[in-house]
Amino acid sequence: MRDLQSHKQGWQANVRKQTLKLGYWTLAWLLTMALANFGPEFLWQPNELATMAAIGLNLLVGIGMIVSNKDPLRSLDEMQQKIQLEAMGLTLGVGLVSGLAYSNLDVTNIIRSDAEISHVVILMGLTYLGTVAALTGKMR
Numbered sequence: 001m002r003d004l005q006s007h008k009q010g011w012q013a014n015v016r017k018q019t020l021k022l023g024y025w026t027l028a029w030l031l032t033m034a035l036a037n038f039g040p041e042f043l044w045q046p047n048e049l050a051t052m053a054a055i056g057l058n059l060l061v062g063i064g065m066i067v068s069n070k071d072p073l074r075s076l077d078e079m080q081q082k083i084q085l086e087a088m089g090l091t092l093g094v095g096l097v098s099g100l101a102y103s104n105l106d107v108t109n110i111i112r113s114d115a116e117i118s119h120v121v122i123l124m125g126l127t128y129l130g131t132v133a134a135l136t137g138k139m140r
Helices: 002-043 048-068 070-074 078-107 117-139
Strands: none
Touching: 002 048, 002 070, 048 070, 078 117
């Protein structure tokens, strides 16, 4: 019994460690995204080289964030992995299909405003959260 509890505590500590690591990468990505977006206006006046460097840094940190996302997923049990896989798959599909349809509405001038990527990102975030919540409730 003690071994099982010790194993569970070790597993929980590992999940916490991996989640914290992913959180740091995500925060770094968010900060470099802000730098790439707001740097040209507030930190350096139009300087193409500085802007390209900030975007490159954001891309590299984003790759680090993606890679660091694998470890927490691997540490989940089979049911949790299934929930994540289904939620990510649905989110990818919704983002791709709706994002391209949204872009087509903009390109063909059916909508008056420009299609903004932030709208697609919000839709994807809500899709992911809703799917995880629904599947978690369904599997209990």
